[in-house]
Amino acid sequence: MNAVREIPAAEAPPKRARKQGYWRLVTRQFRKRKQAVVSSFLLLFLAVLALSAPFLAGEKPIYCVYQGQSYWFPNVIPYKALVSVDWSRWEPGEGERAVRPPIPHAPERSNLRNRVGAPDRVHWFGTDDRGRDVLSRVIWGTRISMTVGFVATGISIFIGVILGSLAGYYGGIIDAIVLRIIEIVLCFPVFFLILAVMAFLPPSIYNVMIVLGLFGWTSAARLVRGEFLKLRDSEFAMAARASGLRDFRIIFRHIFPNALSPVLVAATFEVATAILTESSLSFLGFGVPPPTASWGELVSQSQLYLHRGAWWLVTFPGIAIFITVTAFNLVGEGLRDAMDPRLRQ
Amino acid sequence: MSGAASNGDLLVVDSLVKHFPVRKGVFSLPVGAVRAVDGVSFSIPRGKTLSLVGESGSGKTTCGRAILRLIEPTSGTVRFDGIDVTALPKRELRQIRKRMQIIFQDPYGSLNPRMTVHSMLTEILRVHRLTQRANRRDRVLELLDLVGLPPESADRYPHEFSGGQRQRLGIARALAVEPDLIVADEPVSALDVSIQAQILNLLEDLQEKLNLTYLFIGHDLSVVRHISDFVAVMYLGRIVEYGATEDIFERTTHPYTRALMSAVPVPKPGSKQERIVLAGDVPSPMRPPSGCHFHPRCADAQPSCASTDQTLTQVAPGHCVACHIHAPKA
Numbered sequence: 001m002n003a004v005r006e007i008p009a010a011e012a013p014p015k016r017a018r019k020q021g022y023w024r025l026v027t028r029q030f031r032k033r034k035q036a037v038v039s040s041f042l043l044l045f046l047a048v049l050a051l052s053a054p055f056l057a058g059e060k061p062i063y064c065v066y067q068g069q070s071y072w073f074p075n076v077i078p079y080k081a082l083v084s085v086d087w088s089r090w091e092p093g094e095g096e097r098a099v100r101p102p103i104p105h106a107p108e109r110s111n112l113r114n115r116v117g118a119p120d121r122v123h124w125f126g127t128d129d130r131g132r133d134v135l136s137r138v139i140w141g142t143r144i145s146m147t148v149g150f151v152a153t154g155i156s157i158f159i160g161v162i163l164g165s166l167a168g169y170y171g172g173i174i175d176a177i178v179l180r181i182i183e184i185v186l187c188f189p190v191f192f193l194i195l196a197v198m199a200f201l202p203p204s205i206y207n208v209m210i211v212l213g214l215f216g217w218t219s220a221a222r223l224v225r226g227e228f229l230k231l232r233d234s235e236f237a238m239a240a241r242a243s244g245l246r247d248f249r250i251i252f253r254h255i256f257p258n259a260l261s262p263v264l265v266a267a268t269f270e271v272a273t274a275i276l277t278e279s280s281l282s283f284l285g286f287g288v289p290p291p292t293a294s295w296g297e298l299v300s301q302s303q304l305y306l307h308r309g310a311w312w313l314v315t316f317p318g319i320a321i322f323i324t325v326t327a328f329n330l331v332g333e334g335l336r337d338a339m340d341p342r343l344r345q
Numbered sequence: 346m347s348g349a350a351s352n353g354d355l356l357v358v359d360s361l362v363k364h365f366p367v368r369k370g371v372f373s374l375p376v377g378a379v380r381a382v383d384g385v386s387f388s389i390p391r392g393k394t395l396s397l398v399g400e401s402g403s404g405k406t407t408c409g410r411a412i413l414r415l416i417e418p419t420s421g422t423v424r425f426d427g428i429d430v431t432a433l434p435k436r437e438l439r440q441i442r443k444r445m446q447i448i449f450q451d452p453y454g455s456l457n458p459r460m461t462v463h464s465m466l467t468e469i470l471r472v473h474r475l476t477q478r479a480n481r482r483d484r485v486l487e488l489l490d491l492v493g494l495p496p497e498s499a500d501r502y503p504h505e506f507s508g509g510q511r512q513r514l515g516i517a518r519a520l521a522v523e524p525d526l527i528v529a530d531e532p533v534s535a536l537d538v539s540i541q542a543q544i545l546n547l548l549e550d551l552q553e554k555l556n557l558t559y560l561f562i563g564h565d566l567s568v569v570r571h572i573s574d575f576v577a578v579m580y581l582g583r584i585v586e587y588g589a590t591e592d593i594f595e596r597t598t599h600p601y602t603r604a605l606m607s608a609v610p611v612p613k614p615g616s617k618q619e620r621i622v623l624a625g626d627v628p629s630p631m632r633p634p635s636g637c638h639f640h641p642r643c644a645d646a647q648p649s650c651a652s653t654d655q656t657l658t659q660v661a662p663g664h665c666v667a668c669h670i671h672a673p674k675a
Contacts, residue, residue: 239456242415
């Protein structure tokens with residue numbers, strides 16, 4: 001019919017049997033790294049812990065029958081009828097009943113008759129200087145630490161990707177400006193800078209996240225810039241330009257997906273750093289305002305009682321910080337190695 | 346060739362120059378320039394193929410990219426169908442790109458590894474509003490059929506294809522916008538010989554079917570002879586000989602072209618061919634030799650070659666040579 005049809009497609013059509021995508025390959029490499037796999041399960045566990053905190057620790061019941069009415073999940077749903085109930089003192093009356101979380105202590109509930117109590121069957125991780133349950137506070141602290149870690153990293157990756165890709169793609173004056181900004185930010189001792197800024201801001205978890213995000217984007221920006229410098233002159237980017245696509249599309253649809261992997265690795269390390277920095281800030285009293293529980297704040301509170309042998313105050317939140325930060329770092333290393341073709345196993 | 350704008354010419358390139366500045370020092374001051382393309386002029390009639398040939402570093406690829414403004418030319422004009430491409434603002438340039446496309450040499454590097462064939466092609470159709478949403482899939486399959494790929498290819502990623510198939514994808518991408526001109530930048534030199542023939546035949550059939558005009562960039566002279574109507578030989582950023590394919594291959598005039606031709610193996614047993622081996626390396630395009638760029642390596646060089654700038658001179662109708670020894674001005 002036409003001349004083109006006569007040309008035999010001599011090669012067999014591509015096989016579909018095993019889809020060997022890039023991420024498939026990375027996953028397979030990642031699985032070979034035991035530490036990283038164990039760490040990612042640990043992180044999954046911590047994430048579940050953080051999400052299910054109201055079901056694990058707290059005084060509000062998961063289910064209760066109160067004054068003849070039954071309520072599901074008063075621990076997460078604020079029922080009007082239950083607002084005035086003081087759950088720490090509440091005793092079930094006739095026909096009333098409550099199913100409490102396995103650790104029936106609210107993280108903020110103090111009990112001055114049981115201050116700095118050693119771990120026992122009621123308080124598994126002991127109590128702090130106001131008689132608050134340490135286990136409950138560690139679990140709720142997971143929420144704070146994880147949220148701070150992810151939101152701060154999200155902010156810094158967002159800024160880093162935008163500035164880095166613009167600098168790398170356009171080069172010239174834009175590149176020079178972005179590089180100078182990066183150098184200026186890098187020149188400051190970041191922790192003290194954050195400390196100074198936090199001193200002027202009202203203590204709030206949001207301020208902590210924003211400030212951490214605003215000062216942590218430089219590494220992401222430099223990585224993205226480097227990748228863009230490499231990829232903007234690649235033939236597929238040139239082909240996209242030749243097809244008449246807009247810069248915005250070329251940057252975010254064509255180049256960015258190919259520059260993603262190093263950013264992902266950087267992000268993992270960034271989360272660990274953010275969690276650690278938040279702990280340090282809270283330890284110094286510039287972080288999350290009391291009575292909100294955060295790991296750094298828990299460690300900080302323990303100082304005054306260490307000489308009395310109150311080891312549980314520092315040990316448990318300390319272990320929590322250690323495990324989380326180590327797990328994030330190991331996952332980051334595992335990802336980095338899995339994506340590096342020279343380290344294929 | 347000079348007196349270019351005859352009516353049938355789709356592309357007219359006039360003294361195109363691309364210098365890459367070389368910067369050094371703290372303040373990145375330009376200390377010199379690589380003269381990749383140094384005043385190139387030619388034209389291609391509609392529906393014909395012009396080949397740019399020359400060794401590595403002669404500026405062929407840069408020339409092709411500068412014509413499409415994938416690299417901004419330093420000076421010179423490119424007229425495409427009467428429109429001065431070099432003067433177009435960005436927005437209109439995007440529009441004209443619908444009509445001028447490029448096929449790259451490296452079938453591995455020129456396809457985005459993270460996009461399926463379908464999304465790669467539909468993106469182009471969508472951006473240029475070429476096909477109604479409902480018909481896009483059909484158009485993708487049509488394009489794949491046009492380049493001889495099975496319809497199942499649409500939902501695959503580039504890494505699932507072989508080199509030849511990827512080059513077909515590259516051609517499909519170029520065809521998606523229904524262009525008039527295609528710059529084919531060594532489209533077959535990364536492929537093995539049997540696949541080369543398939544791709545070349547495909548290009549020829551497409552030319553006939555869609556009335557395409559090709560600027561073919563290559564260094565394999567047998568391929569060039571097979572596909573082109575006109576040939577321009579480049580050396581160090583300048584055209585040294587230009588003419589119809591037959592003129593260049595049968596009535597070779599410029600000493601450099603002759604050296605190139607002597608390197609082509611002759612498929613005739615027993616035939617003895619004198620092989621001209623050029624002495625020395627290609628000089629740096631940052632500091633090209635004075636006068637005729639070729640004179641330090643030229644067997645026929647005279648003292649005057651070092652001081653006289655060469656201009657293309659017509660030796661026969663449509664056959665121009667830049668050599669005042671072999672093509673003295675009338």
